[in-house]
Amino acid sequence: MSGFSVSWLDLREPADHAARDQELASKLVRHLQADADISPIIVDLGSGTGSTLRALTALGAQRCVWRLVDHDPGLLNEALRRHGHSEIVEDYEADLNDVDALPLGGLTLLSASALFDLASTQLIDALVARVRRQSAVFYAALNYDGNTQWTPPHPLDDAVLKAFNQDQRRDKGLGAALGPEAAEYIKTTLETAGYTVYQAASPWQLGPDQHSLLAELIAGIRAAAGNGGTLSITELDQWQSFRVSHVNSGNAVIGHLDVLAFPPGA
Ligand SMILES: C[S@@+](CC[C@H](N)C(=O)[O-])C[C@H]1O[C@@H](n2cnc3c(N)ncnc32)[C@H](O)[C@@H]1O
16 A cells, blocks of 8 residues: 555646646657657656656657556556556556566666655665666656745744654655655766756645645645654644645745756767
């Protein structure tokens, strides 16, 4: 069980798609489509219901073979239901921790979205080593970067953010999580492996039109921030009720970073 429901992924997808850096994503799609005789093989890790497939297809990615990898069969089934008739989709129910068993043979691109802040340095190292051996492109979108700004402000915002960011490093099943350090770690690791790396900001910009997402996000942040024990229940309650009372009038900017990297000679 992954803890990521179809309804939660659907709720966040419009914000994710609006946030993805379009320049990096378009650069990637141009690269994938550069040779009309080649069908790029894309391995999307932690694919969920296929958000990366939808994002890149909307930008013109065609003739792709999509290998969607996730440990949640319900999410993979939903991806197949949505795209199995229109795209070439292969579903792989697998645990990302077993990097040697991942279906990376012949891949053109390793992609992931909203995933690698859950991952450990060991997992990134192992993935980059495998991808480098095959001279594949690496695209990691929507890695949480630790920055959050709320409007209007509340006196407990900084303390809640600190506790939340601390919780982001907790092991969520993929080793000690990189949390807000994920994008920088991926960038440095790929550069060390000889890749040319591009990084761009991809913040969620949430306003009253996304009040349902804001309410879910606030509940999730409160729960995570409560794990560390640095804030009292009363403080967490105060912060949450203030934030919920402003979902129809306030705003939030949640920082993410996208990383796109090309191997030598690409
Ligand atoms: C935040 S969701 C992102 C889903 C999708 N990439 C998107 O952008 O909507 C993280 C995904 O990683 C998957 N996942 C988490 N841990 C995993 C593991 N150990 N092995 C395989 N998949 C995993 C979850 O099932 C979930 O689909």
